Amino acid sequence: MTMVIVGLGKTGSACVRYFQRILPDLSLRVVDSRENPPGAADFKKQYPAIPLQCGALTPDVFRGAERVIVSPGMQQWATQIQAWVGPRVTVSGDIDLFAEAIAGHGVATLGITGSNGKSTVTTLVGECLKALGYRVMVGGNLGTPALDLLPKEGEPWPEVAVLELSSFQLVLTQHLPLTVATLLNVSPDHLDYHGTEAQYRAAKQRIFRDAQMAVVNRDALECYTGLTLDMPVLRFGLFAPENVEEFGMIMADGEVWLCRGTQRIMLASELSLSGTHNMANVLAAFAMVAGFAATMGRPIDWEPIRQSLKQFKGLPHRCQWVREVDGVRYINDSKGTNVGATEQALVGLGDSISGKWILLAGGEGKGADFTVLLPALQQYVKGVVLIGKDKHILAETFKETVPCHVCETLEEAVGMCRDLSTSGDGVLLSPACASIDMFTDYTARGDLFTACVLKL
Numbered sequence: 328m329t330m331v332i333v334g335l336g337k338t339g340s341a342c343v344r345y346f347q348r349i350l351p352d353l354s355l356r357v358v359d360s361r362e363n364p365p366g367a368a369d370f371k372k373q374y375p376a377i378p379l380q381c382g383a384l385t386p387d388v389f390r391g392a393e394r395v396i397v398s399p400g401m402q403q404w405a406t407q408i409q410a411w412v413g414p415r416v417t418v419s420g421d422i423d424l425f426a427e428a429i430a431g432h433g434v435a436t437l438g439i440t441g442s443n444g445k446s447t448v449t450t451l452v453g454e455c456l457k458a459l460g461y462r463v464m465v466g467g468n469l470g471t472p473a474l475d476l477l478p479k480e481g482e483p484w485p486e487v488a489v490l491e492l493s494s495f496q497l498v499l500t501q502h503l504p505l506t507v508a509t510l511l512n513v514s515p516d517h518l519d520y521h522g523t524e525a526q527y528r529a530a531k532q533r534i535f536r537d538a539q540m541a542v543v544n545r546d547a548l549e550c551y552t553g554l555t556l557d558m559p560v561l562r563f564g565l566f567a568p569e570n571v572e573e574f575g576m577i578m579a580d581g582e583v584w585l586c587r588g589t590q591r592i593m594l595a596s597e598l599s600l601s602g603t604h605n606m607a608n609v610l611a612a613f614a615m616v617a618g619f620a621a622t623m624g625r626p627i628d629w630e631p632i633r634q635s636l637k638q639f640k641g642l643p644h645r646c647q648w649v650r651e652v653d654g655v656r657y658i659n660d661s662k663g664t665n666v667g668a669t670e671q672a673l674v675g676l677g678d679s680i681s682g683k684w685i686l687l688a689g690g691e692g693k694g695a696d697f698t699v700l701l702p703a704l705q706q707y708v709k710g711v712v713l714i715g716k717d718k719h720i721l722a723e724t725f726k727e728t729v730p731c732h733v734c735e736t737l738e739e740a741v742g743m744c745r746d747l748s749t750s751g752d753g754v755l756l757s758p759a760c761a762s763i764d765m766f767t768d769y770t771a772r773g774d775l776f777t778a779c780v781l782k783l
Contacts (some may be wrong), residue, residue: 329354329391333408334398335364335379338421341472342396343374345424348479356380358388360401386411396421399468399495420499422492425473432484435623437615438503440492440534441511441550443668444608445469447600447642448511449491451612456619458635459628462486468493487619494530507618508534509542511611513550514667514699528552539622542614545573546607561618563610565603574610574617585610587617593633599640601648602675609636644773646672646757649780654750656680657780661773663757664690666699672757673703682751683709685744687776690715690760697724700759704729710747712740716764737765737772741779754780 332342335357346353356378357370363381370379380388384404389395389411395418397405402420409418417423429436439449446469453465462483464476467490478484492500513528532554535541541556545564563574571588576595578584583595585606592613595606613632620627641647644661651657658676663669669688677684686708697720704711710730713721714737722731732747734740744754762772 328393329356331355331389331392331395332357332398333359333384333395333404334401335359335366335370335381336398336400338398338400338472339396340366340370341474342398342421342424343370343377345428345474345477347374349428358384360384360404384408392416395419396424397499399493399499402495402499405499417501419501420496421472421474422467422490422496422500422503425477425488425490426500426503428474428477429484429488433486434484434488435486435506435619436488436490436504437619438490438492438505438508438534438538439511439611439615440494440497440509440531442514442531442665443663443671444511444604444611445491446662447605447608447645448509448611448615449489450642451609451636451639452615453489454635454639455612455616455632456487456489458631459616460631463489465489467491468496492534494527497533498530500533503534503537505534505538506622507540507542507615508538509544509611509615510534510550511544511608512547512667514665514670525553540618542611542618544607544611545569559618559621561614561621563607563614565607565610574614576606576610585613587613592629593636597633597637599637601679602646602672604671604675605641605646644770646676647773649777650783652745652780652783654752655745655748656753658753658755658757659773659776659780660755660757661762661769661776663759664761664769665693666695666697666759669757669759670700670703672755673700673707676753676755677703677707680751680753682749682753683707685709685748685752685754686711687714687740687744687754687756688758688760689713689718689721690758690762690772691764692717692720692760695759697721697759701725701728709752712743712747714740714765715758715760717760721759737775738779741776741783745783 332339358380439445449469456463462485464485466476467473469491541560543562545562567577568575568588574587584591647659649657649659660672684707712732725731756776762769766772
């Protein structure tokens with residue numbers, strides 16, 4: 328069999344490692360549309376026998392292919408490649424390979440997608456299941472590529488796989504039988520690829536196609552427009568549960584409780600996470616765990632989960648507290664790469680300080696509609712500092728609502744934020760944009776922000 332892997336990134340490299348482990352004699356070649364992709368030299372040294380072709384993709388590149396695996400970062404090529412190779416050749420993503428690999432091994436698979444919060448929810452679900460004593464693997468779009476999660480020869484199979492799935496992965500996936508699936512929310516993102524918000528939403532909704540159970544956010548029902556869920560459904564939301572199965576929040580004895588129906592699970596004040604958006608993330612995780620337990624016919628002991636989540640500090644670059652300087656709180660939300668994420672951060676953190684926020688934003692806007700942010704800016708923000716490729720587009724959009732300041736570098740921007748803020752205020756890096764115009768990724772952007780703040 329001749330296998331072609333498209334894309335020499337994290338996913339493509341994981342595919343190569345996977346096939347080298349299980350089918351070392353497979354006829355394998357790797358192609359990448361970039362002339363000099365990062366890691367090409369190291370790949371040639373490590374796998375000298377595997378052909379690597381870089382540059383323009385043409386039909387000849389795929390001649391003789393019997394299967395093609397496309398990396399999420401190269402998803403825009405999938406339709407064209409399918410036309411070149413014909414309908415008899417499967418063109419899919421690495422998640423299909425993962426589903427095939429775990430088939431027959433008794434692994435329950437939980438899938439999580441959404442515009443915002445999916446990494447935090449994926450991690451929370453993993454922590455909850457570990458607290459209950461399950462063998463768990465966590466990854467996908469988050470952290471470890473799915474194929475790298477698979478056990479090596481002689482290692483035990485995990486009982487549960489928790490996967491974060493992006494819209495690009497879901498577009499490429501042909502068949503993924505999930506035990507429980509959730510779509511947390513949808514806000515405009517990646518419109519430069521998907522074209523419209525409806526098409527982006529439809530890509531996210533693909534997570535439910537082969538699922539046994541769905542977890543639904545009752546505060547974001549617009550996510551499910553045009554979708555029929557013909558499987559059991561569990562709901563969560565930030566208000567009081569509407570029945571004994573739902574997850575939500577109630578006020579009792581002067582405290583806010585996270586609960587299922589009338590069953591109190593834990594106090595909101597026990598969580599180290601801040602912001603109402605993180606309360607929603609925890610409730611989503613509870614619903615995912617409950618859905619898994621229901622499909623397995625197993626009870627849930629919430630006490631070890633409560634103890635585990637009391638220690639959970641959140642993920643780096645996701646509303647991460649950095650430092651307080653002269654009474655000003657600095658928050659790193661570099662993972663806020665779309666308008667919905669930034670809106671969530673502003674609303675979730677808005678009233679947590681006595682003053683106002685300085686928002687540090689900008690980058691590669693991906694064709695987003697930034698007017699979505701205007702109500703949150705008006706309510707919570709005293710000034711915006713902008714960087715990156717689309718900084719002037721953001722400034723033009725925001726200027727009638729809040730004072731805007733344009734900077735050329737992140738270092739300059741942090742200094743501007745310091746000058747604009749006074750004691751009681753907060754500085755929030757939540758760019759509402761991708762980072763690729765100035766940085767290798769959002770983590771590099773967040774790391775530089777943190778380093779700049781630590782120097783203040």
